[in-house]
Amino acid sequence: MSLEPQELENLKSKIGREPTSTELQIVAAEWSEHCSYKSSKKHLKMLPMTGPLVISEKGYDSGVLDVGNGFVITAHIESHNHPSAVEPYGGAATGVGGVIRDILSAGTRPIAIFNGLRFGDIEKDLQARWLFKNSVTGIADYGNCLGIPTIGGEVEFDECYSNYALVDVAAIGFGKKENLIKNHAKVGDLVVLMGGSTGRDGIGGSQFASDSLESEDRSAVQIPDPFIEKLIIEAILEARNQNLINALKDLGGGGLSCAVSETADTMGIGIKMDVDKVHTRELGMHPDEIMISESQERMLIITNKQKLEKLKKICKKFHVACSVIGQVTSGNLMQVKKGKKTFANISTDIVANARLLDRPSKKPTYLKTIQKEKKFKPILNHSKTMMKLLSSPNIASKLWVYSQYDHEVGIRTVVKPGQDASVLRLDNGKFLSAKIDGNPKHCYINPREGAIGCFEEACRNVVCTGAKPIGMLDHLQFGNPQDPEIFWTFLESLKGLADFAKYFKIPCIGGKVSFYNETPKGPIKPTPIIGILGLNDKKPLVPKKINNDDCLVIIGKTKNELGGSEYYEYIHKFVGGNCPVVDFEESKRNMTVILDIIKKGLIKSAHDCSKGGIGIATSELCMTNQIGCKISLEKVPGEKLNVDRILYSESHSRYLLVLEKKNLVELEIILKKNQVSFKTIGKFGGKKIQFCKGKKSIIDLSVDKAYQVWINSLKELIVHG
Amino acid sequence: MKVGVVVFPGSNCDRDMFHVLTDVFNLNAQYFWHEKGLPKNIDAIVLPGGFSYGDRLRAGIIAAHSPIIKDVQKMAKKGIPILGVCNGFQILVESGLLPGVLLKNNSLNFMCEWTNLIVENNKTPFTNQFQLNQKIPIPIANGEGRYFVDGATLKKLKKNNQIVFRYDKIVNGSSDRIAGVCNEDGNVVGMMPHPERAVESEINPIDNKPSSLIFESMLDAMGAKN
Numbered sequence: 001m002s003l004e005p006q007e008l009e010n011l012k013s014k015i016g017r018e019p020t021s022t023e024l025q026i027v028a029a030e031w032s033e034h035c036s037y038k039s040s041k042k043h044l045k046m047l048p049m050t051g052p053l054v055i056s057e058k059g060y061d062s063g064v065l066d067v068g069n070g071f072v073i074t075a076h077i078e079s080h081n082h083p084s085a086v087e088p089y090g091g092a093a094t095g096v097g098g099v100i101r102d103i104l105s106a107g108t109r110p111i112a113i114f115n116g117l118r119f120g121d122i123e124k125d126l127q128a129r130w131l132f133k134n135s136v137t138g139i140a141d142y143g144n145c146l147g148i149p150t151i152g153g154e155v156e157f158d159e160c161y162s163n164y165a166l167v168d169v170a171a172i173g174f175g176k177k178e179n180l181i182k183n184h185a186k187v188g189d190l191v192v193l194m195g196g197s198t199g200r201d202g203i204g205g206s207q208f209a210s211d212s213l214e215s216e217d218r219s220a221v222q223i224p225d226p227f228i229e230k231l232i233i234e235a236i237l238e239a240r241n242q243n244l245i246n247a248l249k250d251l252g253g254g255g256l257s258c259a260v261s262e263t264a265d266t267m268g269i270g271i272k273m274d275v276d277k278v279h280t281r282e283l284g285m286h287p288d289e290i291m292i293s294e295s296q297e298r299m300l301i302i303t304n305k306q307k308l309e310k311l312k313k314i315c316k317k318f319h320v321a322c323s324v325i326g327q328v329t330s331g332n333l334m335q336v337k338k339g340k341k342t343f344a345n346i347s348t349d350i351v352a353n354a355r356l357l358d359r360p361s362k363k364p365t366y367l368k369t370i371q372k373e374k375k376f377k378p379i380l381n382h383s384k385t386m387m388k389l390l391s392s393p394n395i396a397s398k399l400w401v402y403s404q405y406d407h408e409v410g411i412r413t414v415v416k417p418g419q420d421a422s423v424l425r426l427d428n429g430k431f432l433s434a435k436i437d438g439n440p441k442h443c444y445i446n447p448r449e450g451a452i453g454c455f456e457e458a459c460r461n462v463v464c465t466g467a468k469p470i471g472m473l474d475h476l477q478f479g480n481p482q483d484p485e486i487f488w489t490f491l492e493s494l495k496g497l498a499d500f501a502k503y504f505k506i507p508c509i510g511g512k513v514s515f516y517n518e519t520p521k522g523p524i525k526p527t528p529i530i531g532i533l534g535l536n537d538k539k540p541l542v543p544k545k546i547n548n549d550d551c552l553v554i555i556g557k558t559k560n561e562l563g564g565s566e567y568y569e570y571i572h573k574f575v576g577g578n579c580p581v582v583d584f585e586e587s588k589r590n591m592t593v594i595l596d597i598i599k600k601g602l603i604k605s606a607h608d609c610s611k612g613g614i615g616i617a618t619s620e621l622c623m624t625n626q627i628g629c630k631i632s633l634e635k636v637p638g639e640k641l642n643v644d645r646i647l648y649s650e651s652h653s654r655y656l657l658v659l660e661k662k663n664l665v666e667l668e669i670i671l672k673k674n675q676v677s678f679k680t681i682g683k684f685g686g687k688k689i690q691f692c693k694g695k696k697s698i699i700d701l702s703v704d705k706a707y708q709v710w711i712n713s714l715k716e717l718i719v720h721g
Numbered sequence: 722m723k724v725g726v727v728v729f730p731g732s733n734c735d736r737d738m739f740h741v742l743t744d745v746f747n748l749n750a751q752y753f754w755h756e757k758g759l760p761k762n763i764d765a766i767v768l769p770g771g772f773s774y775g776d777r778l779r780a781g782i783i784a785a786h787s788p789i790i791k792d793v794q795k796m797a798k799k800g801i802p803i804l805g806v807c808n809g810f811q812i813l814v815e816s817g818l819l820p821g822v823l824l825k826n827n828s829l830n831f832m833c834e835w836t837n838l839i840v841e842n843n844k845t846p847f848t849n850q851f852q853l854n855q856k857i858p859i860p861i862a863n864g865e866g867r868y869f870v871d872g873a874t875l876k877k878l879k880k881n882n883q884i885v886f887r888y889d890k891i892v893n894g895s896s897d898r899i900a901g902v903c904n905e906d907g908n909v910v911g912m913m914p915h916p917e918r919a920v921e922s923e924i925n926p927i928d929n930k931p932s933s934l935i936f937e938s939m940l941d942a943m944g945a946k947n
Contacts, residue, residue: 140831144831145731145776227774230730230731230772230775317754402833403832403833403834405833406831406862408833408915408918409733409737409770413924414923414924416926542926
């Protein structure tokens with residue numbers, strides 16, 4: 001893989017000569033879609049990126065938020081889709097490693113990992129099952145070894161990911177504001193490469209990720225070593241505490257090429273380096289290979305002569321290799337030498353700044369008809385349908401996944417995985433809530449509204465713990481951007497996200513764009529993933545046990561919005577219909593009132609109503625609390641709808657609240673005052689999940705029977721399927 | 722009163738343990754890097770959890786050959802209370818201070834979940850504040866946590882009262898549901914579950930008092946000795 005012909009011409013005219021082979025490799029890596037964002041960069045500016053809590057520093061790979069009392073959190077999201085689709089264990093594991101080093105680059109300690117996993121239909125597709133199982137093990141083995149808790153995420157299955165995998169990893173860091181590494185460098189400073197040795201694994205990984213996955217290029221997949229990563233984390237933090245690091249950069253996509261050119265470009269310096277000084281895994285590596293190898297667990301440090309001895313001592317303590325590979329020069333040249341011979345001598349401004357593109361876009365034709373509704377035969381046995389939905393891999397409990405992740409290490413995890421959002425305690429007495437959400441089924445039917453829905457759903461989850469959303473991470477995953485129809489879906493999603501972010505004043509603190517997610521059957525559905533961070537100054541709402549006679553209240557309107565719902569797709573095998581649409585005003589009103597109610601201590605728990613609608617959300621409350629509930633569907637506020645629509649519509653901005661009867665009057669006063677749509681729709685007690693409409697029983701299930709299906713079906717599929 | 726927290730390359734519960742010892746139980750705790758020796762005036766030693774040497778070869782085996790283990794062995798002979806948690810337990814087993822081995826869980830997966838322990842021996846420096854058969858809600862997080870001993874050794878363990886904790890039900894296939902054991906003298910205790918993750922009510926969803934008794938027992942044992 002190399003540059004496009006017009007890019008090569010562009011390069012030649014910029015440097016005024018033929019590039020050397022090393023220069024070509026360096027530029028091809030850095031100008032790849034993966035590293036340069038050449039298709040998306042112009043458009044990403046529409047997202048708001050500033051706010052009162054946002055700290056921006058040059059050269060950071062992660063976003064930074066001020067959480068008060070002299071502390072900051074950092075956050076970042078990445079994907080490792082192409083590698084995971086070829087080699088799921090190594091691909092997923094190194095995905096974790098990469099994002100952790102981005103957090104470390106700012107000088108903060110990583111304190112949590114999240115992941116979003118997407119595969120084909122695991123009920124039918126054995127390869128999808130293999131990809132799923134090995135991705136989970138890869139993440140578990142890497143994160144567990146590092147001692148960083150994996151505290152949340154999501155797993156989804158859809159035929160559009162057949163023969164492919166989406167592995168998204170987000171991470172959060174925490175530290176003192178004064179310890180943030182403020183990247184700076186002086187002429188004569190030393191450039192040090194620390195960590196694992198450079199080998200032939202991961203050669204050309206970023207270009208591999210910037211094209212459709214046609215051949216299984218296994219050499220482009222990196223090899224994980226979490227033990228070295230753990231040593232690097234401790235060594236870097238110790239060096240940071242001793243103020244030995246002037247500038248720091250992770251080696252990720254594009255390897256040394258990108259790390260060196262981007263560091264030099266953002267700081268306005270030149271760097272002269274010698275590939276002979278790089279510690280390698282094997283003999284006889286060509287300078288080109290050394291420059292673009294994506295071997296893992298490496299960090300680039302800029303330090304000076306006085307600090308070097310102390311830095312070496314720390315590396316010796318942890319048995320981590322560190323080599324001085326070059327030095328900072330004046331000007332802006334990136335010079336790569338091997339001994340005395342020069343292999344590249346090129347301006348970093350050229351390397352680090354690919355020509356940005358203005359790709360054409362066109363509304364896809366399928367969207368003209370996709371929102372048409374379809375009539376189905378009436379459901380005769382709603383209890384049976386509900387049991388089937390509870391066993392759907394998209395709805396069944398993900399216990400099998402998160403029980404393999406150490407989610408307790410670090411002793412911060414207040415609200416554990418399996419709830420709406422996870423909550424961590426911070427050293428300043430505050431609490432951080434976080435959640436990632438995606439919904440490709442909605443996004444396929446309506447790219448704009450679907451993306452907004454993901455954003456709102458992640459906010460709802462965080463709000464359910466009593467935290468106010470303070471920052472957003474986005475990860476935009478699409479097919480080939482050269483296809484105008486795909487590019488249109490990308491732009492629509494982005495516009496939707498930007499509108500929502502501006503309306504709610506939630507800054508985007510970091511993100512990633514991943515194109516060329518193509519399977520043998522075509523592009524994936526548009527898959528934006530949204531991560532939300534929320535801050536709580538006081539104690540978070542930790543769900544309390546539900547008892548007999550507790551009340552169930554719903555907030556928000558239920559609309560005729562089953563397009564892309566699990567009910568349509570899993571039960572009726574129908575892709576299409578009305579995509580749920582977020583009403584910004586209603587959304588804000590509901591979020592504000594939920595935070596107020598939680599602050600007043602009126603409720604035992606708040607649960608987001610999303611995939612599977614009221615039917616599934618209520619059942620989840622019953623199953624996790626081992627208690628029955630009788631729900632009157634005719635009381636549900638919103639449009640007049642058939643029972644299956646009330647049960648399974650996936651309308652946004654809805655919350656289920658559980659409270660003691662004695663608090664009901666006070667709650668109702670607040671809700672009325674705030675002009676929120678709400679109704680008390682159920683009462684807990686007994687051992688049965690019962691949905692009724694008037695006097696007619698619609699669903700009647702034993703809590704225990706439902707629980708067994710919901711908790712076991714995913715595990716059964718993997719272990720015995 | 723000084724407690725040593727031994728740190729190996731790859732230990733990852735050392736900071737959690739340190740926090741609990743110092744901030745929750747007001748002890749004077751100090752980290753000791755595995756290449757250094759231990760001072761003579763130490764009153765108790767804790768080997769925290771993690772993945773020493775990335776669990777290469779098998780969990781705990783490389784760390785068991787670290788220089789500091791010689792000092793730990795000397796302290797063990799002197800009767801100083803020593804607690805190994807998770808990887809710390811695996812290291813104590815591999816260094817011969819405790820009997821048995823730790824194998825892969827019978828699910829073959831890493832398991833992170835809350836379990837219940839039953840106190841089987843309340844005479845050790847880490848259990849002297851418990852009633853016999855008292856229940857402790859506590860989390861496990863391990864891949865190689867299945868304690869295994871042969872029949873003859875199991876008999877010996879029972880006879881010498883060396884079984885300190887059992888799970889209240891089958892969790893990972895451990896011999897006789899064993900979760901923690903001690904040496905013949907009773908001063909060296911190893912356990913797979915993580916008491917440091919269970920002593921603060923903020924992060925313990927069930928009850929933090931029973932786990933706290935493990936550290937209160939240690940305080941009592943150290944006090945009695947001086």
